[in-house]
Amino acid sequence: MLDTDTNRTAVDPVTLTVIEKGLQQVCSEMDLVHEKTSFSPVISEAFDRSNGIYGREDGRIIAQGALGLPIFLGVMQETTRSVIAERDDLEDGDVVLINDPYLGGTHLMDVKMVRPFYYRGRLWCYLANTGHWPDTGGMVPGGFNSTATEIHQEGLRIPPVKLVRNGQMDPELVKLVLANIRVSEERIGDIKAQIAALATGARRLTALLDRYGQDVVEAAIAELETRSETMMRAHLETIPDGIYTASAFMDSDGVVNEPLEVNVAITVSGSDIGFDFSRSSPPCAGPMNSVWATTLSSVYVGLKHIFPDVPMNAGCFRPIEVAQPKGTFIYAEYPRPVAGCAAEVSQRIMEAVFLALANAIPDKLFAAPAGTSGNLSLGGYDPERGENYIMYYFSGGGYGGWWAGDGLTNGCSTIGISKSQPVEILEQRYPILFEHYALREGSGGAGTYRGGFGVDYRLRLLRGQGKASFLMEHGRTGPPGILGGEAGAPNRIEVGHGGEVISPAHFSKGEGFVLREGDWIEVHTPGGGGYGPATDRAPEAVERDRERGYGCSESDR
Known part of the structure; x- marks a missing residue:
């Protein structure tokens, strides 16, 4: 039925819960297919991957599997937004390959695939995943080049290109990719695993929409986002209003043997929270720069550690404002090297957030x-x-x-x-x-x-x-x-x-x-x-x- 006040289909609580769990299950099944069919132990054994569902207009996160890495929450949202902005020619059955850190990525080894999902001839959402490939070329095996001074020394950088067209993998593009990385016979298995995971997501999401209908599922997503925002705001209101500051330090950038500072000032006002990192160290010579998508996602994951019960979707991000720290090492721009951003710099950003809020809410830190x-x-x-x-x-x-x-x-x-x-x-x-x-x-x-x-x-x-x-x-x-x-x-x-x-x-x-x-x-x-x-x-x-x-x-x- 239609809610006359909001002109939106109303969803009863039981159906809302079933759809919420159904969306998560779609992502979790994608995770499992990705895990079980990958060749690389870092994916199949260590679970360094993630799968999710993202909005068709703005790439916002709708759902992510419970088995996916949290750091990819904000990252894959930004990746999907970049694909939407860069590719207006995507059709049903296409899959985009991308690992460009400056277009909503992390380091080059985190390779993303994005698939437009069509339901009954209409673009309904995007399915996306990330898998850590053990190598994407570069100066050292594995890609973690601690002395790189530009992105090109770190490996193969891939803009959003069509890997799959109308359901068929592009053999020429695959040859190009495999020719530029080590142990290519293992990577082709990882490529096919990511494609298979997206195909599984498409099948499961189709079944969910067939059962409940587009209007009901879309209404449920909107309601889930509202509830997540409400819950996050309730948590933020438990933090006394004020400005809280702290610093965390990186050992070095790998090139210059001096510490790097992550400096944060957190402003809490009612149910809104803002983050200012502008006093952090300037861009560094080595690979410990962080791209914007990783910095943003680090803040999201940091708050998720503090308030773990908030369901993860775009709604929980609405009360959070992060100023872009341009001119610092946590806002990397081309051609800065970024190999350490996702695995290391992100954790120092979170540490600064934890230290800043420790005195404000010690019973939660x-x-x-x-x-x-x-x-x-x-x-x-x-x-x-x-x-x-x-x-x-x-x-x-x-x-x-x-x-x-x-x-x-x-x-x-x-x-x-x-x-x-x-x-x-x-x-x-x-x-x-x-x-x-x-x-x-x-x-x-x-x-x-x-x-x-x-x-x-x-x-x-x-x-x-x-x-x-x-x-x-x-x-x-x-x-x-x-x-x-x-x-x-x-x-x-x-x-x-x-x-x-x-x-x-x-x-x-x-x-x-x-x-x-x-x-x-x-x-x-x-x-x-x-x-x-x-x-x-x-x-x-x-x-x-x-x-x-x-x-x-x-x-x-």
Whole structure:
């Protein structure tokens, strides 16, 4: 029936809930197809991907799968908007390929596909996904080039081009892409997996519309956006009005060995919140610049961490205003290199947001988490298999203590729900052996509630030769505590090379480490910061840590 006050179809609460879950299920099935059919372990095992539904007029997010990386919430929205602006010639059955960071992207390895979805001859929405390809060319295997000084050194940059026309993949474009990346036989599997995920979404969304009708589904989407906005505003009203400031620091940009500052001023007024990053460091020489889409999405994900119950759609973004920080390293413009923006800079942006709001709403905040994805790339030739390989690996770290407990140990990065790939899978596919993998005991910052622990691992190259690169963070200083809590242990990297042990000059970043049989890499990931003074920690909690061997070791600090 029609709501006479709004001239919009009214949707009863039961149908509204069913449609909400149905839209999420469409995206989650896309995620599963993407995961199960990908060739790369970073997608199939670590879930570094996302799928969603986006508005036909403005690319706004309608739904995203529960299994998708949160950092892609705002990013894929901006990507879809760029495709809408750049391509007015898309037809039913087309799929656009894009990874251009300056057109709503992240780094070059996050490759997006966007498909216009037609229902009964009418453009109804866009389906889009992102998959992290382990390589897109560039100076180093894996793409995490810590010394790049322009985007062209980082890999193949793809504008929005038609990969699929009328349901048929363009073989010439595929040849062009595969000719410019390493281990191309693996990438074609990832390409087909993304296309298959979009096809699944189209089928499932068609079935949903067939069942409930376009008018009812569109009305439900509008109502869900309104409710999400209302819930976000209710949460924001619990923050006292005022201006809250904080800074978080990157170790370096990989080229100039000096910290970079993310400075935020947050203005809260009733149910509106604004973010000003204009006092952050200027654009940097190295690859730790962040494009606008990533910076914006980092703010969205940061607030989602604080208010996790708000359903994610375009409505929850309406009370949030983020001023474009032009002239800073978190508003990268061509040709600035950006390899670290999604995996590392985004987490420092969120850290600044958490620190700024900690004193305003301490009962909803937590000390800083590890704040790094621990990006490690290893590429080379395996003589036993007679083939080249590229391994991309990321690891967990400690989460910060919070108002009701200690931080999570070996948690995923702040930007996602991805997990570390099983070492057994990696040992099967690549010429390596993980010699140990353990908790980094004592790495959590002391506090009333201590930070969670990072991890220690060592991998050894068993045969052949490989080139390793690192792009991590929190190596100069550990994740800070709040309200009197102490910082967690900083990141530490060691490379056993030719009988000597060396560490990157930039603490957490480096490349060009050529490994030979028997050489090894050891990584100690950060622990989370502590919450509140350590002197207020409950005696029974201290005793429990002692019994479990969780004591603080000076060698870890």
